[in-house]
Amino acid sequence: MRGSIFLVEDSEDDIELTRRALRKNNLANPLVVARDGQEALDYLFGDRASSARDLDDLPAMILLDLKLPRVDGLEVLRRLRAERRTRLLPVIILTSSREERDLIDGYTNGANSYIRKPVDFDQFSEAVRQLGLYWLILNEPPPHVG
Amino acid sequence: MLFIAAGVAALGVVVLLGWAVDSRLLKSIVPWLVAMNPLTAVAFILAATSLWLSVARPASPPARGLAAACAGAVMVIAALRLIGYMGTDVGIDRLLFSERLDAEPIPNRMAPNTAAAFLLTGLGLLGLRSQEPKVLWATQTLGFVVSAISMVTLCGYTYHAAGLVRVSQFIPMAFNTAVGFAALSIGILYARPRVGLVADLIGEESGSRIARLLLPVVIGIPLALGWMGVRGEQAGLYDSGTGTALLVASWVVVFGATVWWQTRVLNRADAKRTAAEAEIAALNRKLRRRAAEIEAANRELEAFSYSVSHDLRAPLRSITSFSQALLEDHGDTLDDQARDYLDRVVRAGRRMAELIEDMMVLSRISRSEMQRRSVDLSATALEIVEELVQGQPDRKVALRVEPGLVVEGDPKLLRIMIENLLANAWKFTALQPNPRIEFGALPSENGNRTFYVRDNGAGFDMEQAGRLFTPFQRLHSEAEFPGTGVGLATVRRVVRRHSGKVWAEGEVSHGATFYFTV
Numbered sequence: 001m002r003g004s005i006f007l008v009e010d011s012e013d014d015i016e017l018t019r020r021a022l023r024k025n026n027l028a029n030p031l032v033v034a035r036d037g038q039e040a041l042d043y044l045f046g047d048r049a050s051s052a053r054d055l056d057d058l059p060a061m062i063l064l065d066l067k068l069p070r071v072d073g074l075e076v077l078r079r080l081r082a083e084r085r086t087r088l089l090p091v092i093i094l095t096s097s098r099e100e101r102d103l104i105d106g107y108t109n110g111a112n113s114y115i116r117k118p119v120d121f122d123q124f125s126e127a128v129r130q131l132g133l134y135w136l137i138l139n140e141p142p143p144h145v146g
Numbered sequence: 147m148l149f150i151a152a153g154v155a156a157l158g159v160v161v162l163l164g165w166a167v168d169s170r171l172l173k174s175i176v177p178w179l180v181a182m183n184p185l186t187a188v189a190f191i192l193a194a195t196s197l198w199l200s201v202a203r204p205a206s207p208p209a210r211g212l213a214a215a216c217a218g219a220v221m222v223i224a225a226l227r228l229i230g231y232m233g234t235d236v237g238i239d240r241l242l243f244s245e246r247l248d249a250e251p252i253p254n255r256m257a258p259n260t261a262a263a264f265l266l267t268g269l270g271l272l273g274l275r276s277q278e279p280k281v282l283w284a285t286q287t288l289g290f291v292v293s294a295i296s297m298v299t300l301c302g303y304t305y306h307a308a309g310l311v312r313v314s315q316f317i318p319m320a321f322n323t324a325v326g327f328a329a330l331s332i333g334i335l336y337a338r339p340r341v342g343l344v345a346d347l348i349g350e351e352s353g354s355r356i357a358r359l360l361l362p363v364v365i366g367i368p369l370a371l372g373w374m375g376v377r378g379e380q381a382g383l384y385d386s387g388t389g390t391a392l393l394v395a396s397w398v399v400v401f402g403a404t405v406w407w408q409t410r411v412l413n414r415a416d417a418k419r420t421a422a423e424a425e426i427a428a429l430n431r432k433l434r435r436r437a438a439e440i441e442a443a444n445r446e447l448e449a450f451s452y453s454v455s456h457d458l459r460a461p462l463r464s465i466t467s468f469s470q471a472l473l474e475d476h477g478d479t480l481d482d483q484a485r486d487y488l489d490r491v492v493r494a495g496r497r498m499a500e501l502i503e504d505m506m507v508l509s510r511i512s513r514s515e516m517q518r519r520s521v522d523l524s525a526t527a528l529e530i531v532e533e534l535v536q537g538q539p540d541r542k543v544a545l546r547v548e549p550g551l552v553v554e555g556d557p558k559l560l561r562i563m564i565e566n567l568l569a570n571a572w573k574f575t576a577l578q579p580n581p582r583i584e585f586g587a588l589p590s591e592n593g594n595r596t597f598y599v600r601d602n603g604a605g606f607d608m609e610q611a612g613r614l615f616t617p618f619q620r621l622h623s624e625a626e627f628p629g630t631g632v633g634l635a636t637v638r639r640v641v642r643r644h645s646g647k648v649w650a651e652g653e654v655s656h657g658a659t660f661y662f663t664v
Binding site: 011013014017020096097098117118119120121122124 | 456459460462463464466467468470471495496499502506
């Protein structure tokens with residue numbers, strides 16, 4: 001789906017809160033959710049489960065949690081950056097960690113941005129609003145490479 | 147030392163008495179030997195006085211003067227006598243008991259070797275008080291030369307070697323004079339036992355111990371064996387070749403045995419030291435292992451507290467956010483009480499989020515890698531003050547930062563510390579009509595500076611001072627002064643990581659002063 005937001009997140013609560021924040025901020029872009037790292041890779045690179053999907057149809061931005069079951073967030077990021085097709089996709093790390101290690105690893109592996117989830121919903125909502133405004137509207141996306 | 151001085155002085159007095167009552171025994175101890183000249187006796191008394199005054203405690207200026215005068219007198223006497231031998235004889239040694247001097251078998255004069263020894267002794271006595279290492283070296287060398295002169299003379303008497311007791315045809319040094327010089331030279335050498343040659347002898351090091359064991363052997367054995375050899379030869383027990391052979395053979399045996407004995411002593415000491423070193427090394431290893439264990443445990447604890455606070459955030463986010471969502475989306479269908487309850491949930495959630503945040507800051511301070519470099523605390527404080535003023539431009543606070551306060555430490559951590567202290571002062575002076583905040587340092591004592599942040603704000607009760615630096619402990623109500631009570635705990639951790647100290651003084655409504663060292 002063109003212009004979609006791809007959320008990789010294992011917490012149902014956080015998925016719901018993200019959905020709500022998008023709704024509150026009138027960001028109507030479709031939201032696609034993967035609940036672990038493997039599911040995310042399957043969606044982006046295709047496999048048995050989702051082979052029916054058009055793989056050229058890439059999301060406009062990826063919101064990526066770091067602590068994920070099966071394949072963790074950093075590994076997902078590494079694979080994305082290793083692949084020509086997904087190399088330039090905007091990836092925003094959205095996590096509750098503020099460990100210096102995670103920040104460095106995130107940026108080193110090619111994250112475009114790093115956002116720490118605020119506890120307060122108003123702040124979270126504001127963060128999602130600004131993300132949407134910036135990455136979906138203001139930012140000129142990279143040319144499509146296939 | 148007192149004994150030596152008293153002994154030498156007594157020797158002089160006895161000889162003078164001997165001259166007065168004309169007693170051979172008192173004048174020369176061994177009746178058939180030459181007597182000590184009365185002037186020599188006087189010189190001994192002077193030298194003994196000088197020696198005693200030089201070492202007596204406490205050292206008063208008059209005592210020092212008198213000591214120098216006595217030593218000088220000894221030198222003048224000796225010099226006059228030596229000049230006499232070279233031509234211009236003033237006969238200074240013939241002033242006392244002159245008629246009895248001529249009654250002696252040889253006319254009694256002060257011997258040239260005696261005069262020379264006195265000259266050296268006088269010089270040595272003059273240098274005793276000196277603080278100059280070079281002078282003390284010279285003094286002790288003089289003491290050695292004097293002891294050598296007396297040794298040669300004593301050997302001469304022991305072995306009946308006339309050539310050793312006198313210089314060419316002149317009158318010999320008396321036997322009791324030689325004994326007096328031996329005592330005096332020991333006195334000079336031991337007067338300052340902590341420096342120079344004597345210090346080497348009396349030390350606790352193994353070299354000094356060996357020297358103390360060897361010296362009596364090296365000095366006593368040749369003397370005794372030589373004397374026995376000469377006596378045996380004179381008694382006609384063997385000829386001179388056999389005597390020398392016997393002497394050398396007995397030396398070889400005695401010194402060989404001594405060397406073996408010393409080797410054992412040294413080896414035993416060595417073995418003890420090696421064992422002690424091994425023990426220390428083992429203890430050191432144990433200590434290092436313990437330290438590593440403690441550090442690992444500490445790290446684990448910090449990591450635990452970090453991950454707990456981190457993991458607590460996720461459910462807290464759900465609680466707070468969905469409460470907010472309820473209020474926003476369904477607020478109009480809830481009654482006032484339900485909305486109030488939800489407000490309380492949200493407020494408590496925010497408070498808990500703050501606490502968790504502070505816990506993580508604290509844990510990060512303990513875990514972060516320390517970097518040590520020069521940090522300008524004054525410049526840091528000025529930057530922070532600027533930020534505080536910009537944050538609340540309508541507040542009028544008298545701020546004073548002492549310039550040029552530089553320390554070694556971690557710039558990031560020190561900044562966090564100063565920030566907390568100044569922000570604290572800023573916060574607690576909010577209700578004060580003429581607020582003052584000051585950052586400075588106390589006058590330096592032994593190079594370790596004590597810094598302080600002082601305010602005239604709300605202050606605190608000194609009885610509660612112990613709780614100030616404990617995390618999440620607060621001495622003021624949240625309504626009066628907001629905060630989580632982690633600021634000063636952070637300050638203490640930073641200070642501790644710099645091996646420093648932090649403490650506070652204050653009085654309710656009269657301000658507080660926080661002191662620290664890093």
